[in-house]
Structure formats: structure tokens, C-alpha cells
Amino acid sequence: MRHTLPLAPQFYVTAPQPCPYLEGRMERKLFTALQGDSAGRLNDCLSKQGFRRSQNVLYRPSCADCAACLSARISVKDFAPSRSQRRTVNRNAALKRTATSPWATEEQYDLFRDYLDSRHADGGMADMDVFEFAAMIEETPIRSRVVEYQHPEEGLIAVALTDVLDDGLSMVYSFYDPTRQKDSLGTYLILDHVEIAREAGLPYVYLGYWVPGSPKMGYKARFSGLELYVDGKWQKMRDPADYDKETHPLSVDPIAEQVANITLPDVRPAGTR
Known part of the structure; x- marks a missing residue:
């Protein structure tokens, strides 16, 4: 019997597990597979609705009793660097940027391990081996780039895995030399991606998700031109203190209703109706 992939993506929900951002809360994700000839269009479409890519999966938080995670993006035309951010750019002026196809290297993995061991030793990726790292970098069904930053004397010091969407750049994951704290490399990578997008x-x-009340995500609120995906639409960010997400379970839409409200791209083959 001949089997074909369904034209419409199928959505699933993960089992609840402890939230990595807010203590005492449980997280749950709504996700779908990213595959086939329409993968690029699906990624473009769902990224505009708060989804993120992880290898060949698109996901969005769908927690039963919390709605703190808000998808964030920078509007390039509305962005203006702060004085501190301009200093960050100047401190890293010697770095050379190179964008390549998504291919993992031992040098990248060594930097990745240093970064995790220093910054996220207790995180969900702490035990990732070289093969899992290669899968994270290389298993992408869409247009992705590995953006490397080389120091003229010290070699590779920062890496960003970046997807190219029809309306922007999506920073999937980034890591950098954890010993160069004064260089603010995490901030610099975002600033440089704003410049790449502008060019x-x-x-x-x-930028992924901003989580009010999470120290890990507080840095995202420091970028001007920030927009958040709230209540089904993108809105300019207000005062961060305005975003109180102590959501009551009964105020969270059922999964079926959430899926029904997702806009999907037209994935029909050319010439069909």
C-alpha cells in the first residue's frame, strides 16, 4: 500500500515537565513536524505565530496554567542601539563574521561544551554529546546558516545557528566563549544579526521567548524595537513590569481551540484546487 505524508500538519502536545524558566511551574509544548516540500512555508507561517524551530520540529508553549512565555522579535526599522550596546559593538569590532551552510565541526562543539559547562551545567542540554550537537546543527529542512565569529588571535569565539525566514532572521541557538564576559558576546550576536537583517x-x-520574571530571559527586554506575540498578534513591548502572567487554568484556551486558531500556509501542490 502506498503511503503519503498528510498535506495538513498534525499537532501534538508534550507531557508536562518542570519549567526551566520559572520555579514551581510546569511547561507543556504544542508541536508539529517540519518536513516535506512545504517545510519552508510552514516554518515562515508558524514563526509569525509564536512558534520556534528545533531540528525538524516546530513548537510553541501551551502550558495548562501559565502563559508567561512570549515570542519576541526586534523590528529592524524601529531599533536604535543604546549607548551601552554601541560600546559592545566597538569592543567586538575585530571579530570576523562568516556565514556557512549548517555543518557541525569539532571546534564548534568544543566551544559549545565550554559554554554549557560554564553557563548551563544543570540545563536540559548539559549532557548533549557530539552526535546530538551535530544533529542540532545539521538536521534542518529549511534554509539555515551557521554564523561563526572569529577573533584574529584567538580563533572561534562565538557561533549562531540562524534560520532565514521570508520576513527575517530567526536566531535558533547561539553560544560563545564564556570567559569573555566583558565583551557581552550574547548581546553582540543579536546586534550583529540586526545589522545582517538590515543589509x-x-x-x-x-529572538525566541521572553519570559517575564525569569532572570535568564531578562536581557531581551533591553533591545529597542522589541515586539511580543500576545493574544494572537504582534504588539510593541510596553514596560516589562506590565506583563503579569499568573494565568488561571480556566483562562487558557483548550488545545483544540488553540490548534483551530492557527493559520496554515497553502500546501497544496501546484495546479490543484
Whole structure:
């Protein structure tokens, strides 16, 4: 019997597990597979609705009693660097940027391990081996790039795995030399991606999720031109203190309703109706 992939993506929900951002809360994700000829269009479409890519999966938080995670992006035309951010750019002026196809190297993995061991030793990725790292970098069904930053004397010091969307750049994951704290490399990578997007004529840089109350995510609120995906639409960020997400379970839409409200791209083959 001949089997074909369904034209419409199928959505699933993960089992609840402890939230990595807010203590005492449980997280749950709504996800779908990213595959086939329409993978690029699906990624473009769902990224605009708060989804993120992890290898060949698109996911969005769908917690039963919390809605703190808010998808964040920078509007390039509305962004203006602060004085501190301009200093960060100047401190890293010697770095050379190179964008390549998504291919993992031992040098990248060594830097990745140093970064995790220093910054996220107790995180979910702490035990990732070289093969899992290669899968994270290389298993992408869409247009992705590995952006490397080389120091003229010290070699590779920062890496960003970046997806190219139809309306911007999506920073999937980044890591850097944890010993160079004064260089603010995490901030610099975002600033440089804003510049890449500007040069390419792309309006947005997608940063993943901002989580009010999470120290790990507080840095994202320091970028001007920030927009958040709230209540089904993108909105300019207000005062961070305004975002109180102590959501009551009964105020969270059922999964079926959440899926029904997702807009999907037209994935029909050419010439069909």
C-alpha cells in the first residue's frame, strides 16, 4: 500500500515537565513536524505565530496554567542601539563574521561544551554529546546558516545557528566563549544579526521567548524595537513590569481551540484546487 505524508500538519502536545524558566511551574509544548516540500512555508507561517524551530520540529508553549512565555522579535526599522550596546559593538569590532551552510565541526562543539559547562551545567542540554550537537546543527529542512565569529588571535569565539525566514532572521541557538564576559558576546550576536537583517532588507530578527520574571530571559527586554506575540498578534513591548502572567487554568484556551486558531500556509501542490 502506498503511503503519503498528510498535506495538513498534525499537532501534538508534550507531557508536562518542570519549567526551566520559572520555579514551581510546569511547561507543556504544542508541536508539529517540519518536513516535506512545504517545510519552508510552514516554518515562515508558524514563526509569525509564536512558534520556534528545533531540528525538524516546530513548537510553541501551551502550558495548562501559565502563559508567561512570549515570542519576541526586534523590528529592524524601529531599533536604535543604546549607548551601552554601541560600546559592545566597538569592543567586538575585530571579530570576523562568516556565514556557512549548517555543518557541525569539532571546534564548534568544543566551544559549545565550554559554554554549557560554564553557563548551563544543570540545563536540559548539559549532557548533549557530539552526535546530538551535530544533529542540532545539521538536521534542518529549511534554509539555515551557521554564523561563526572569529577573533584574529584567538580563533572561534562565538557561533549562531540562524534560520532565514521570508520576513527575517530567526536566531535558533547561539553560544560563545564564556570567559569573555566583558565583551557581552550574547548581546553582540543579536546586534550583529540586526545589522545582517538590515543589509538583507529583512524587517525582523526573531529572538525566541521572553519570559517575564525569569532572570535568564531578562536581557531581551533591553533591545529597542522589541515586539511580543500576545493574544494572537504582534504588539510593541510596553514596560516589562506590565506583563503579569499568573494565568488561571480556566483562562487558557483548550488545545483544540488553540490548534483551530492557527493559520496554515497553502500546501497544496501546484495546479490543484
